[in-house]
Every structure is written in structure tokens, then in C-alpha cells.
Amino acid sequence: MTFTEDDMGVGALGDPGIEPVIAMRGVRADLGSRPVLRGIDLTVAHGEVVALLGANGSGKSTAIRTLIGQVPVSAGEIALFGTERRRFRDWARVGYVPQRTTAAGGVPATVTEIVSSGRLSRARFGVLRKADHAAVRRALELVGMADRAKDSVNALSGGQHQRVLIARALAAEPELLIMDEPMAGVDLASQEVLAQTLREQVAAGTTVLLVLHELGPLEPLIDRAVVLRDGCVLHDGPPPRAVGQHALPGHDHVHPHEHTPVRTGLLS
Numbered sequence: 001m002t003f004t005e006d007d008m009g010v011g012a013l014g015d016p017g018i019e020p021v022i023a024m025r026g027v028r029a030d031l032g033s034r035p036v037l038r039g040i041d042l043t044v045a046h047g048e049v050v051a052l053l054g055a056n057g058s059g060k061s062t063a064i065r066t067l068i069g070q071v072p073v074s075a076g077e078i079a080l081f082g083t084e085r086r087r088f089r090d091w092a093r094v095g096y097v098p099q100r101t102t103a104a105g106g107v108p109a110t111v112t113e114i115v116s117s118g119r120l121s122r123a124r125f126g127v128l129r130k131a132d133h134a135a136v137r138r139a140l141e142l143v144g145m146a147d148r149a150k151d152s153v154n155a156l157s158g159g160q161h162q163r164v165l166i167a168r169a170l171a172a173e174p175e176l177l178i179m180d181e182p183m184a185g186v187d188l189a190s191q192e193v194l195a196q197t198l199r200e201q202v203a204a205g206t207t208v209l210l211v212l213h214e215l216g217p218l219e220p221l222i223d224r225a226v227v228l229r230d231g232c233v234l235h236d237g238p239p240p241r242a243v244g245q246h247a248l249p250g251h252d253h254v255h256p257h258e259h260t261p262v263r264t265g266l267l268s
């Protein structure tokens with residue numbers, strides 16, 4: 001006989017439905033003696049897909065980096081999976097794809113090495129076993145990079161590199177996936193691959209917080225949008241229409257709008 005979560009009673013598996021996966025309250029952060037986050041509230045429930053939107057410099061990356069402990073907070077509270085972030089140790093449950101920078105450097109690693117590094121948090125004593133190698137292969141297949149497994153990452157295009165970073169986060173099979181502009185510099189075909197990858201993760205119950213500039217192909221997946229402006233939350237609710245399909249570059253506005261689009265100006 002197998003037991004389901006229900007049989008074991010609420011709480012037996014850590015209450016996935018009750019404690020939010022991410023809870024930020026009144027979070028403030030200063031960088032270079034400047035206030036960058038000025039009291040952010042952000043809650044992400046189990047299985048939710050939340051987009052973090054806002055203009056350049058509004059504090060999206062900083063908000064995400066406070067979550068994973070890369071930026072210190074000067075006030076407020078952060079909890080991950082119901083545990084105060086400072087006490088949170090279960091980082092294998094979290095996958096993080098940082099915002100891509102142009103700065104390369106270091107020793108060129110192969111695609112497989114990069115993706116395997118994402119699995120280390122799950123590997124016992126840092127040694128990858130059969131199941132770990134299988135997870136790495138699966139992640140590479142998911143993002144359509146299995147045929148480049150042995151290549152040096154230096155031989156990849158920007159968009160391919162981005163896919164490898166996403167595969168690295170997926171290799172750990174995280175319950176929470178945090179991605180900072182995963183679509184930046186990625187062509188439409190690759191965006192579709194990533195959207196499909198994300199769809200599968202979401203269907204499997206993964207919670208997702210992602211920074212985006214426009215919703216693009218991910219729009220159908222997004223449950224909620226949180227828009228930042230100047231370090232504050234400007235909007236928290238349904239994805240604003242003005243940042244949906246109609247804000248995509250190349251949208252030619254030839255069809256008549258059923259409703260007058262609301263000019264939220266959220267992204268300017």
C-alpha cells in the first residue's frame with residue numbers, strides 16, 4: 001500500500017499548500033549607499049508562476065538577489081519554503097538562472113560540466129552518480145542542447161549559452177525556479193523551446209519566479225505579474241495587458257482592438 005500526502009495528514013511533507021514558497025515582506029536593500037529596494041512585498045504560492053516586471057534599474061535583479069542571499073537586506077523579512085532565509089539551507093530545492101552578462105572569462109568549461117555543476121547540490125559528497133548523470137542529460141535534452149554536450153561553452157552563441165544556464169538550473173530538479181530574464185538575447189525559436197521547457201516544469205508542479213521584460217511566449221503560463229518601479233511594487237495581480245502580446249516588438253497593431261488598451265506605462 002502506498003500513502004499519499006493526504007493519508008499522512010497536512011504537514012507531513014512540509015505543507016506545500018500552506019506556506020508560500022517565497023514570502024518577502026517590507027524588504028529594503030541599499031547598494032552603494034543608495035536605496036534600491038524600498039519596501040518590497042512579494043508572495044509566491046506553491047505551483048504559481050509569477051513574472052517580475054519593470055523598467056531597467058527598477059530593482060528586479062536586486063529583489064531576486066536578496067532572495068538567494070546575494071544582496072543583504074537592510075529591513076524586512078524573507079522566507080523560503082516557510083523558513084527564514086538566513087536559516088534556509090535546502091538550496092537543492094531552488095534553481096537559479098542569473099541575468100546574463102557579457103562578461104565571459106575563466107576557464108572554458110564544457111556544456112556538460114556547466115550543467116553538472118547544477119546537480120552538485122543533490123550529489124552525495126559531490127560525486128555524481130548514475131541518476132545525476134541522467135538528470136544532466138535530461139536537462140540538456142529539455143533545452144535542446146544534448147547534441148552540444150561535449151562542446152566548450154565558449155563555442156556557443158549567447159542564446160545557446162542561456163539555454164545551458166537554464167539546463168544547469170533544471171538539472172537539480174528544483175521545486176522553485178528563479179530566472180532573471182531567461183529570454184534576453186534569445187531568438188524566437190529558442191524562446192519557444194524555453195517556453196515548452198517551462199510548461200513541462202510547471203505541469204510537474206514547479207513554482208516559478210521569473211524576471212521578464214515582456215511576457216512574450218510565456219504569457220499563457222503566467223499566473224500573476226508583479227511590477228516594480230523605483231524599488232517599490234507598483235502592481236501585483238493579473239499580468240497587465242499593455243505588457244502582453246501587444247507590447248512585443250514586431251506587433252504591428254493591424255487588427256482593431258476589442259477594448260481600448262489600457263496605457264499602464266508600467267514598463268516605461
Ligand SMILES: Nc1ncnc2c1ncn2[C@@H]1O[C@H](COP(=O)(O)OP(=O)(O)OP(=O)(O)O)[C@@H](O)[C@H]1O
Pocket residue numbers: 031032036054055056057058059060061062063099
Ligand atoms: N552593485 C551595485 N552597486 C550599486 N548600485 C547597484 C548595484 N547593483 C545594482 N545597482 C543599482 O540598483 C538599481 C536596481 O538595479 P537592478 O539590477 O536590480 O535593476 P533591474 O530592474 O534588474 O534592471 P535591468 O532591467 O536593467 O536588469 C539600479 O539603479 C542599479 O544601478
Ligand SMILES: [Mg+2]
Pocket residue numbers: 060061062099180
Ligand atoms: Mg536585472
